[in-house]
Amino acid sequence: MVAPSESSPLNDCRWTVIVKGCSIFLSLLMLTGITACRRSLQPARYNVLMITLDTTRADRLGCYGYPLALTPTLDQLAREGTRFEHCRSPIPLTLPSHASMMTGLYPPEHGLRVNGMDVLAPELVTLPMVFSNAGYRCGAFIAATVLDHRHGLNRGCEIYNDHIETPKISSEDYERTGHLPDLTPPMRPGAQVVDDALVWLDTVRDRPFFAWVHLYDPHYPYERHDALPQLRREDPYDEEIAYTDWQVGRLVKWLDRYGLKRKTLIVIVGDHGESLGEHGEATHGLTLYENALHVPFILSGPPRLRSVGPIPTPVGLVDLFPTLLECTGLANHPMAAAQLARSKGRSLFPLLCKKNIPSRSLYAETIHPYHQFGWAPQQALINQDWKLIRSPKMELFDLSRDAHENTNRWNDAEQSRAALNQLRDFEKTLERTPPISQPLASDDIRKLEALGYVAGGQKSISDAYTNEDAWAALFTLRDIKDGLDIARKSFSIRAKIIVNDVGDDVLEQAKTLVKESPETLFFQNLLGCLYLRRNEYDPAIAIFRHTLDINPDYSESINNLAMVYMILQKFTDAEPLLRHEIENSPQSIRAHKSMGYVLLHLGQPAKARDHFEFVLSREPESHGAHKYLGDALLQLGDEAGALAHYTESLRLNPGWMDAALPLAHLLISAHEPQLRDPSRALQIAWQACETTEHHVVEPMTALAAAYAALGRPQKAAEVTELALAVARESTNETAGLALKSDLDRYLRAAAGSEE
Ligand SMILES: [Zn+2]
Numbered sequence: 126m127v128a129p130s131e132s133s134p135l136n137d138c139r140w141t142v143i144v145k146g147c148s149i150f151l152s153l154l155m156l157t158g159i160t161a162c163r164r165s166l167q168p169a170r171y172n173v174l175m176i177t178l179d180t181t182r183a184d185r186l187g188c189y190g191y192p193l194a195l196t197p198t199l200d201q202l203a204r205e206g207t208r209f210e211h212c213r214s215p216i217p218l219t220l221p222s223h224a225s226m227m228t229g230l231y232p233p234e235h236g237l238r239v240n241g242m243d244v245l246a247p248e249l250v251t252l253p254m255v256f257s258n259a260g261y262r263c264g265a266f267i268a269a270t271v272l273d274h275r276h277g278l279n280r281g282c283e284i285y286n287d288h289i290e291t292p293k294i295s296s297e298d299y300e301r302t303g304h305l306p307d308l309t310p311p312m313r314p315g316a317q318v319v320d321d322a323l324v325w326l327d328t329v330r331d332r333p334f335f336a337w338v339h340l341y342d343p344h345y346p347y348e349r350h351d352a353l354p355q356l357r358r359e360d361p362y363d364e365e366i367a368y369t370d371w372q373v374g375r376l377v378k379w380l381d382r383y384g385l386k387r388k389t390l391i392v393i394v395g396d397h398g399e400s401l402g403e404h405g406e407a408t409h410g411l412t413l414y415e416n417a418l419h420v421p422f423i424l425s426g427p428p429r430l431r432s433v434g435p436i437p438t439p440v441g442l443v444d445l446f447p448t449l450l451e452c453t454g455l456a457n458h459p460m461a462a463a464q465l466a467r468s469k470g471r472s473l474f475p476l477l478c479k480k481n482i483p484s485r486s487l488y489a490e491t492i493h494p495y496h497q498f499g500w501a502p503q504q505a506l507i508n509q510d511w512k513l514i515r516s517p518k519m520e521l522f523d524l525s526r527d528a529h530e531n532t533n534r535w536n537d538a539e540q541s542r543a544a545l546n547q548l549r550d551f552e553k554t555l556e557r558t559p560p561i562s563q564p565l566a567s568d569d570i571r572k573l574e575a576l577g578y579v580a581g582g583q584k585s586i587s588d589a590y591t592n593e594d595a596w597a598a599l600f601t602l603r604d605i606k607d608g609l610d611i612a613r614k615s616f617s618i619r620a621k622i623i624v625n626d627v628g629d630d631v632l633e634q635a636k637t638l639v640k641e642s643p644e645t646l647f648f649q650n651l652l653g654c655l656y657l658r659r660n661e662y663d664p665a666i667a668i669f670r671h672t673l674d675i676n677p678d679y680s681e682s683i684n685n686l687a688m689v690y691m692i693l694q695k696f697t698d699a700e701p702l703l704r705h706e707i708e709n710s711p712q713s714i715r716a717h718k719s720m721g722y723v724l725l726h727l728g729q730p731a732k733a734r735d736h737f738e739f740v741l742s743r744e745p746e747s748h749g750a751h752k753y754l755g756d757a758l759l760q761l762g763d764e765a766g767a768l769a770h771y772t773e774s775l776r777l778n779p780g781w782m783d784a785a786l787p788l789a790h791l792l793i794s795a796h797e798p799q800l801r802d803p804s805r806a807l808q809i810a811w812q813a814c815e816t817t818e819h820h821v822v823e824p825m826t827a828l829a830a831a832y833a834a835l836g837r838p839q840k841a842a843e844v845t846e847l848a849l850a851v852a853r854e855s856t857n858e859t860a861g862l863a864l865k866s867d868l869d870r871y872l873r874a875a876a877g878s879e880e
Pocket residue numbers: 179180218219220396397
């Protein structure tokens with residue numbers, strides 16, 4: 126027998142076959158598909174460290190040929206492992222894209238097709254579910270709200286670390302910095318995510334683990350990292366990627382420290398790219414050009430991967446599910462069987478063994494243009510040479526000669542017809558899962574609004590997900606290529622509304638938007654919000670009403686219109702709107718909050734209580750719900766309950782006058798003597814006066830009442846005199862009259878106590 130050559134993996138393969146050359150073994154190999162050569166990766170119980178790089182274009186990493194990159198860790202992982210040169214995302218949106226990685230299914234198949242909505246269907250299996258079932262410890266460390274556990278990607282994870290603070294958006298920030306905050310996303314920096322991941326990894330390093338670490342820093346806005354001058358890049362997007370690389374390096378160092386690298390499959394993958402202004406799109410989500418779809422994909426860790434070299438075969442994110450299962454010996458795990466049979470993804474394991482796999486087309490889509498603007502969605506079918514983008518204005522690109530998609534070859538009739546037929550045939554093979562909708566908590570809506578991800582209020586198209594004609598009808602709407610400019614303007618206007626920059630010029634811009642795209646309810650809603658912020662309630666009502674004539678279920682407009690009516694104290698007008706909204710979205714926290722408030726003012730405290738209790742069952746930290754539940758309970762005669770909820774409200778939002786004052790009054794004048802505590806009332810009222818610099822009547826009145834209750838009428842009278850001066854200053858006559866009567870009473874009491 127000839128000894129195998131050390132240098133040639135091919136020879137090595139032959140050698141394996143010769144040595145193990147009995148026919149039973151060979152047929153077993155054929156049967157199981159385990160035809161790997163000895164020097165290639167063998168399926169094994171590897172740990173999996175899966176790092177998803179949000180918004181990272183492949184062509185901005187050093188290992189993908191970008192000369193200005195500072196990505197030493199990723200480059201080294203690519204050198205030590207293997208790099209897929211052409212990996213495509215099936216959708217340029219974070220949630221659906223990650224769902225495809227975790228399930229091996231395309232968005233129409235797993236049902237999560239936009240950000241901010243819907244839950245993964247319960248029958249679907251995710252990678253962590255299979256790994257945890259196979260005895261792995263599974264943990265996920267998430268950097269942005271878009272991947273919140275409510276969408277179901279937490280299944281199978283013993284820890285799903287997704288706590289992210291709401292972004293602080295204030296007009297003061299805008300005035301100070303001049304930066305519009307609409308794109309200040311609710312995310313946390315990679316350092317925090319990796320810190321948390323390392324703490325957990327330390328507890329599982331003796332067991333097989335599957336860790337998913339999500340790094341979001343390259344997402345807009347691109348921030349500088351001045352504290353790390355060594356990461357300085359001219360382009361801030363590159364600097365964010367350099368920072369991300371640095372965080373990846375911390376995880377790799379941890380593997381090195383414990384000698385785990387060779388036992389760990391390190392998966393580096395992007396969820397989608399970033400347009401960076403190319404093809405008219407600033408960021409991502411609306412188009413399907415290569416800037417948005419071509420993502421990095423590197424497998425590293427086990428030393429045998431080193432010999433594989435870069436792989437030119439086009440692959441997709443749907444391939445991750447079967448590939449990771451096969452690499453870890455779980456390809457035949459019963460839990461995954463049904464989904465593997467259904468998945469259009471295929472295991473790339475043969476490529477890691479230097480075997481070819483037949484070429485295949487990749488699919489991509491985005492429905493975001495419809496959801497946000499009422500415009501046509503896009504679909505793409507990509508193979509080695511060409512790429513079809515289906516939209517009202519069709520595009521066909523020859524990627525082999527035109528990588529940047531500059532020349533539309535749709536005029537090539539034969540090629541175009543063939544491509545379109547292929548797309549149609551492909552669509553027929555999709556086994557669709559209808560989305561399971563779940564409204565988000567109000568807090569999450571706020572977080573998503575900051576990202577520009579809240580649906581624009583167009584009518585639901587869930588029927589189009591399963592009905593061919595309804596789907597085809599969407600492609601008669603405005604082409605996104607003709608809308609990108611308008612879209613950009615709308616983002617700037619929304620940002621200005623958030624920071625209360627609602628001057629006449631902004632109003633004119635919003636009116637122009639509505640004129641340019643009257644089919645976009647989102648623009649009409651923006652205009653309505655602008656009127657609302659300008660305290661111009663009649664035009665606000667008219668425009669919200671108009672949007673509801675077109676789509677009676679448009680949540681944003683229902684809630685905004687109800688808000689106008691609440692401001693105008695027209696509670697009977699607000700009530701039926703909110704009832705309709707709660708019928709549509711029984712879980713809508715925002716609608717329940719407003720409904721409770723409305724019922725409280727309609728003299729129905731018992732019903733109001735039910736709504737606030739619902740809100741608190743979902744959002745126990747809602748200081749507003751605690752305060753208004755306190756009001757409802759007080760009206761129902763439950764003083765102890767009211768006291769508890771006012772107290773909790775104030776604890777959650779220290780210094781909030783709306784909770785502090787009723788609490789102080791209750792502590793002074795509760796009917797149940799054991800609830801009274803004027804000393805505490807004094808403390809609260811004093812704090813409220815300090816906060817308002819002794820220039821607001823109400824806290825001063827409460828302070829005076831607390832002094833009086835403590836048997837100090839002289840002090841009460843002094844405070845009341847000061848309050849009277851404030852009332853006179855602000856020509857508040859009603860308050861003035863009440864204060865005078867208070868003052869008389871305190872003075873009489875003071876005179877009496879002196880006697
Ligand atoms: Zn993303």
